[in-house]
Every structure is written in structure tokens, then in C-alpha cells.
Amino acid sequence: MKLTHFLIPVLLAAFTATAADKDGFTPVFNGKDFTGWAGPVENYEVKEGAVACKAGKGGTIYTKEEYGDFVVRLEFKVPAGGNNGLAIRYPGKGDTAYVGMCELQVLDDSAPKYAKLDPRQYHGSAYGMAAPKRGHQKPVGEWNTQEVTVKGSSIKVVLNGTTILDTDLSKVDPATFMGKSKHPGLALTKGHFGFAGHGDAVQFRNISIKRLD
Numbered sequence: 001m002k003l004t005h006f007l008i009p010v011l012l013a014a015f016t017a018t019a020a021d022k023d024g025f026t027p028v029f030n031g032k033d034f035t036g037w038a039g040p041v042e043n044y045e046v047k048e049g050a051v052a053c054k055a056g057k058g059g060t061i062y063t064k065e066e067y068g069d070f071v072v073r074l075e076f077k078v079p080a081g082g083n084n085g086l087a088i089r090y091p092g093k094g095d096t097a098y099v100g101m102c103e104l105q106v107l108d109d110s111a112p113k114y115a116k117l118d119p120r121q122y123h124g125s126a127y128g129m130a131a132p133k134r135g136h137q138k139p140v141g142e143w144n145t146q147e148v149t150v151k152g153s154s155i156k157v158v159l160n161g162t163t164i165l166d167t168d169l170s171k172v173d174p175a176t177f178m179g180k181s182k183h184p185g186l187a188l189t190k191g192h193f194g195f196a197g198h199g200d201a202v203q204f205r206n207i208s209i210k211r212l213d
Contacts, residue, residue, distance in 0.1 A: 025073060025208035028063050028193070038064050038092070043197065050077075050205035053084060053197035062090050062194030069151045069212035072193060075143045077203045081111040082140075084202035085127065088150055089191030096196050099185040102126040102169065103196050104148060104157060109137055120178050124157045124164040128178035129186075132157065132164040143205075151212060153186070 020026045031049035034041040043057035051061075067089070078084070089101035097103035107114065107123040119125070124132030124146075136159045138144050149156040153170035156163065169186055177183060185191075195204060 021208070024210045025071070026210070027206075027208045028065070029204075029207045031205070034061070036064055037061050037194075038192075039194065044195075047203060050203040051195060051207070052201055052203045053195070053199070055201045056199050058197035058199045060087050060090060060096050060194050060196045062087055062092065062192035063209075064192070066190050066192055067150075067209060067211060068190040070193070071147060071149045071210045071212065072207070073145075073147045073209075074207040075145050075205050076106055077143050078106065078108045078140060079201050080108060080140050081113060082106075082108045082200040082202045083198045084200065085196035085198070086148065087192065087194035087196050088148070088155070089185065089188040090194050091185065091188065091191050096185075096194070097127040098181065098183050100191055101150070101153075101185055101188050102129060102155065102183070104155075104165075105132075106202060108140055109134055110140060118178050124159055126155060126165065126167065126169060128181055129169055129172050129183065130155075130165060130167045133162070134164070136160055136162045136164055149212075152189075 039061035040059035041061050043054055043059050045052050084106040086104040087096035087100050090096045091099055105123055105125045105127050109123050119131035120128050144160055147158045154168045157165040
């Protein structure tokens with residue numbers, strides 16, 4: 001057998017293993033730059049292999065690929081008073097909390113300035129629509145693990161091994177939405193995944209997605 005004939009399947013197997021792990025999750029951030037991402041990437045930077053929102057900057061950056069039903073796994077770290085969000089089925093422009101399916105809040109729940117928020121504004125909430133369970137976030141400055149499953153209109157958030165949100169957003173009465181705000185993106189069946197920075201140096205790493213559709 002020629003050496004090249006032997007190497008080709010080996011290299012292809014190695015590439016496949018890198019592209020998706022044994023559970024079917026594919027990395028969407030390479031830990032070096034913003035290849036595969038769009039939006040105001042100049043407002044973000046890479047710090048020790050993590051996506052970091054620059055202090056005082058923000059905006060929603062997102063994967064160039066779109067997803068319908070999917071599971072995303074990631075780690076995040078918030079500074080004191082940190083605020084960010086996960087953009088779910090984001091259309092590529094506008095405020096993802098309203099024009100996307102939802103924004104999943106990423107927040108330092110322990111900050112005194114957030115002591116009197118609406119329950120639908122704390123970490124893991126589907127912003128303005130559904131409140132999470134609290135008390136499962138690690139102390140400020142430590143890395144947290146989170147898995148989010150999006151299937152149809154249902155969304156499930158597991159934080160550090162505990163389910164803090166598991167709801168069908170289509171069954172939430174719009175009349176009860178925080179501030180009676182409209183959420184026109186709620187019915188979207190696909191869109192981009194991203195991070196909605198609000199000026200705080202929140203960091204994300206080890207970001208991978210598994211398609212379910």
C-alpha cells in the first residue's frame with residue numbers, strides 16, 4: 001500500500017475527531033481569534049483562550065452559522081457586578097432579548113446593585129419572560145459550567161450541574177412579560193448563537209454546540 005493511501009484515512013479520522021467530539025459537540029470558538037464570528041468583534045478580545053468583552057464596550061457578537069434546535073456547552077466567568085447574555089436564535093441585528101428567541105441572562109447575582117431586580121432578570125433567566133432558580137452560581141471570579149438545550153419553543157439551562165430553568169416559552173402569557181414588552185423573535189425557529197455584552201469584562205471559553213435538528 002502506498003504511504004499516501006494509508007495517511008489519508010488517518011488524517012480524515014483525526015480531522016473528524018477534532019471537528020466533533022464523541023458526544024457530537026463541535027467547538028465554535030478556536031480560542032485564538034474570531035474566525036467564524038460576526039458582529040462588533042472589535043469590542044471583544046481573546047484572553048487566555050477565552051472570549052472577553054472589553055470593559056466599557058459591548059454589543060452582540062454571534063456565530064456565522066445558524067442553529068435551529070441545539071445544545072450549547074460553555075464555561076463563563078463574571079467579574080463583580082458583571083452583566084452579559086447568551087443570544088439564542090439571534091437574527092443578526094437588534095436587541096436579542098426581543099428580536100431573538102430570547103436572551104439568557106449572564107449576571108453576577110450576588111452584586112448589591114442587582115438586589116432588587118425583577119426575578120426574570122437574574123442569571124439563567126429568559127430575559128423578561130421566565131425566571132430561573134437562584135443560588136447555584138460559583139463565587140465571582142470562578143469559572144462556571146453551563147449547558148443550554150433549545151428545542152422548539154422550549155429552553156433548558158443547567159448551571160454547574162443543576163437545572164435552573166426548564167420552560168416552554170410559548171406557554172408563557174405575553175401579558176405577563178416584564179414591562180409588558182413585546183418579544184417578536186420568540187417564534188423564530190433558527191438563528192445565530194452569540195454573546196450580548198453590556199460593557200462588563202465577562203469571559204466565555206470552551207464553547208461547543210451540538211445540533212439536534
